[in-house]
Amino acid sequence: MTIAPKAPRKLSMKDRYSALTRDLDWEPSYVSKEQIYPLTTFEGITIHDWSKWEDPFRLTVDAYTKYQAEKDKRLYAVLDGFAQSQGHLSLTDASYLNAMKLFIQGIAPNEYNAHRNFAMLARHLEGGGPRFAALCQCLDEMRHAQTEIHTLSNYNKYYGGFHNFSQQHDRVWYLSVPKSFFEDALSAGPFEWLIAIGFSFEYLLTNLLFVPFMSGASFNGDLPTMTFGFSAQSDESRHMTLGLEAIKFLLEQDEKNVPIVQYWLDKWFWRGYRLLALVAQMLDYMLPREFMSWKEAFELYFEEQMMKGLFEDLAYYGIRPPLHVDKAIQEKEHVSHQAYWILYQFSHAAAFTTSVPTAQHMDWLEEQYPETFPTYRKLWEKEQRNIDNGGRHFIRGLPQLCQVCQIPMGFTEADDPFVQAQRESIFEGERYNFCSDGCQYIFEHEPVKFRRAWLPVHQIYQGNCGGPTLPDVLNWYGLEPGDGGEYLGSIDHQNWLKWHGDPAHVENDHAPAAAGAEGGQ
Amino acid sequence: MQIELRTQVIEPRRKTFTHVSNRYGDRPASRYEEGTIDLQGSEHFQYKPLWAPDKEIYSPDFSELKLADPYSYMDPRQYYYTPYVSARADLHEAFGATLSYLDKRGMFDRLPEAWHGVLQNIVLPLRHYEGAAQMISAAAARYGWGTSITQCFSYASFDRIGNAQMLSRAGISLGGGTADPLAVAKTAWIEDPTWQGLRKHVELTLAEQDWGKAIVALDVTDRVIYQLLYTHLDDVAIGSGAGSYSLIAQHFSTWFVDQRKWFDALYKAWAADPEHGAANVETLSAVVSQTLATVAEALAPVMTAVDGLVDAGAVDALAATVDQTRSAYAALGVATEVAS
Numbered sequence A: 001m002t003i004a005p006k007a008p009r010k011l012s013m014k015d016r017y018s019a020l021t022r023d024l025d026w027e028p029s030y031v032s033k034e035q036i037y038p039l040t041t042f043e044g045i046t047i048h049d050w051s052k053w054e055d056p057f058r059l060t061v062d063a064y065t066k067y068q069a070e071k072d073k074r075l076y077a078v079l080d081g082f083a084q085s086q087g088h089l090s091l092t093d094a095s096y097l098n099a100m101k102l103f104i105q106g107i108a109p110n111e112y113n114a115h116r117n118f119a120m121l122a123r124h125l126e127g128g129g130p131r132f133a134a135l136c137q138c139l140d141e142m143r144h145a146q147t148e149i150h151t152l153s154n155y156n157k158y159y160g161g162f163h164n165f166s167q168q169h170d171r172v173w174y175l176s177v178p179k180s181f182f183e184d185a186l187s188a189g190p191f192e193w194l195i196a197i198g199f200s201f202e203y204l205l206t207n208l209l210f211v212p213f214m215s216g217a218s219f220n221g222d223l224p225t226m227t228f229g230f231s232a233q234s235d236e237s238r239h240m241t242l243g244l245e246a247i248k249f250l251l252e253q254d255e256k257n258v259p260i261v262q263y264w265l266d267k268w269f270w271r272g273y274r275l276l277a278l279v280a281q282m283l284d285y286m287l288p289r290e291f292m293s294w295k296e297a298f299e300l301y302f303e304e305q306m307m308k309g310l311f312e313d314l315a316y317y318g319i320r321p322p323l324h325v326d327k328a329i330q331e332k333e334h335v336s337h338q339a340y341w342i343l344y345q346f347s348h349a350a351a352f353t354t355s356v357p358t359a360q361h362m363d364w365l366e367e368q369y370p371e372t373f374p375t376y377r378k379l380w381e382k383e384q385r386n387i388d389n390g391g392r393h394f395i396r397g398l399p400q401l402c403q404v405c406q407i408p409m410g411f412t413e414a415d416d417p418f419v420q421a422q423r424e425s426i427f428e429g430e431r432y433n434f435c436s437d438g439c440q441y442i443f444e445h446e447p448v449k450f451r452r453a454w455l456p457v458h459q460i461y462q463g464n465c466g467g468p469t470l471p472d473v474l475n476w477y478g479l480e481p482g483d484g485g486e487y488l489g490s491i492d493h494q495n496w497l498k499w500h501g502d503p504a505h506v507e508n509d510h511a512p513a514a515a516g517a518e519g520g521q
Numbered sequence B: 001m002q003i004e005l006r007t008q009v010i011e012p013r014r015k016t017f018t019h020v021s022n023r024y025g026d027r028p029a030s031r032y033e034e035g036t037i038d039l040q041g042s043e044h045f046q047y048k049p050l051w052a053p054d055k056e057i058y059s060p061d062f063s064e065l066k067l068a069d070p071y072s073y074m075d076p077r078q079y080y081y082t083p084y085v086s087a088r089a090d091l092h093e094a095f096g097a098t099l100s101y102l103d104k105r106g107m108f109d110r111l112p113e114a115w116h117g118v119l120q121n122i123v124l125p126l127r128h129y130e131g132a133a134q135m136i137s138a139a140a141a142r143y144g145w146g147t148s149i150t151q152c153f154s155y156a157s158f159d160r161i162g163n164a165q166m167l168s169r170a171g172i173s174l175g176g177g178t179a180d181p182l183a184v185a186k187t188a189w190i191e192d193p194t195w196q197g198l199r200k201h202v203e204l205t206l207a208e209q210d211w212g213k214a215i216v217a218l219d220v221t222d223r224v225i226y227q228l229l230y231t232h233l234d235d236v237a238i239g240s241g242a243g244s245y246s247l248i249a250q251h252f253s254t255w256f257v258d259q260r261k262w263f264d265a266l267y268k269a270w271a272a273d274p275e276h277g278a279a280n281v282e283t284l285s286a287v288v289s290q291t292l293a294t295v296a297e298a299l300a301p302v303m304t305a306v307d308g309l310v311d312a313g314a315v316d317a318l319a320a321t322v323d324q325t326r327s328a329y330a331a332l333g334v335a336t337e338v339a340s
Ligand SMILES: [Fe+2]
Pocket: A111, A114, A140, A141, A144
């Protein structure tokens, strides 16, 4: 057999992709490598060979822009059509939008943060392959931030709670939960970011975060959000493969990386899980047409898919499931009820509204949580009696916040739902409070970082939030009438009734609670 | 009933978000405005960056170049994600069409020997330059202050890897489907004395910690390189029967026109800033002066190599381009010193 000598050796797909990305790098000789890549050593991670990074997808700029432009064309056509036809009127109820208010306040600014910090990775990772993958995600996350804002922009024109999301993300008490989560990651190095956001957030917890919002949208007539969700899905699958490649790469490069990565997994699982308390309560309480309970979502997307699938694979590298995962599992029947109860009592200081669940809704919750909901039902029924007597319950004082997750201390012991959990640590003579073992564990590893946290309640006490009285603070939050408080009788609720020209529209769906509204007014 | 419901006139409660109406009044806002204004967090940062404990996670202090209000600068192209990717989809589609035309007609084989040399020896090594430009732009996208600015740099970063990919694809075509020309060009970039001045300049720019100084140094260099290689040589190529060179070069000069639109507006904003304008001009003058001197020297052997291949008057064109660039900055109020 002869080999034709002149036939050009056409490039394989892999080699072509490599020529278009990683082959651009060269060894510097006029400055040191550390001068060009100053951030890849301080975290203690050892990388011996960046070329071992497996490109998780082989998308080039021409294909990326073409595909994304086509997706956006379809998405914006839906947004325009929905706005023109007053599509918001066919939502299940205006109260559904509380979920979307949380979304634009808590998530969109963090999509933006992800955009900015993937730019950091696109600058600082030492391999051309991972840098380009990070750069694609940098652009994707900008896409998500902007398409989310554009999707919800139309609701902002007609409903409260959306209008000041950006400033509120920087100021309002419950938004310090997602803000501190992401800023924790932004202030970390590039490798911790890869594990915190690239892996834990985008892979481990992504379904628990996005499926509730996107399916909630589809069950409640929110076509734009649902379309956004579908449109983001192919981006997300790239992000998931990037996260998975990142953790494998770090674990394979050096055994010494394993304990560092393990701590980050322990930390970011718990950080993420606490953040998801906001999603849990949304899923169980904010959707007029419910579709899945938090418990069910947690079992499917976390216990089944991650604990059984993923962590069995990671055991090969010497990685065990995150610490405190048992507490999260124990809490799954409680966390949404406790979180909503907290938000319910403080919603006068929030940019969303809350309400006692309707009798039908409580029946649904009882089906989902036969063991635990009867206890919480008693609480709501008592609250309903308060309302009937003219006393809707708002807490006028300020809660104590967990130093790490910044959620008001209202969670109970994972194994005893009647005892409120509280942990404390002393660091350099100061006392710090935590909602859980998980949060305390993180603080004790990084006390210098976490003692500096900007806790909204402390800041109010220190006079940094507009003034000493509640109205001062609410004004400083940029809240307008109707943004927060009780849903029934709110501006959104009244408009909804007016626009539907028939008060019966809401009363049919919400008979018991509507009766409660009269009592509350 | 349904139809009546849909046609009822519902007065919106507001026309846009509070942070946008605070700036422009309650008027309908564009998608660019809603997707840009005040998107970056600006207060109450929770933790100090482990990689810069003396600064905040977002801070104007990552560069000497500052704007009192970053949103006094807005991208004149009004690029948010969607128009950006649409425009680039068009650019890359046009480039792909050019390339497949050149491939199909065997144009790379028909290229005059000397112009083949220009592509191989002068243009292809610049894919490494574009790769570095991606990183320098990404630093500005991360460390800049204010979304209106960082957004431009994030797209520019993607543009540069896109440009590197266009160059690489041209190289693969030049090699008849192989990466051989890329390997040759890479060796030249790393070893050939012709390129060492530019490579040194690029490496020093990559090591610059002030994102603003780095990006300005890059931009000064871009102005000279793009003018010489994709405009000046393009003209020469057309006049000397190397149309294929021109077909490739046009896509880069088209891109650079777009780059100038938003970047020149940023220079204007820096220079005109009520609070930091004078300091900005001072920083700009220093960086531009130094970079022009460096670039004039670093590109001299490259232009000599061009003149060795084709009759392009490249060495003279380099001097003229450096002067033009100096005047362009002078027009922006940025005076430069001529190195003696
Ligand atoms: Fe995202």
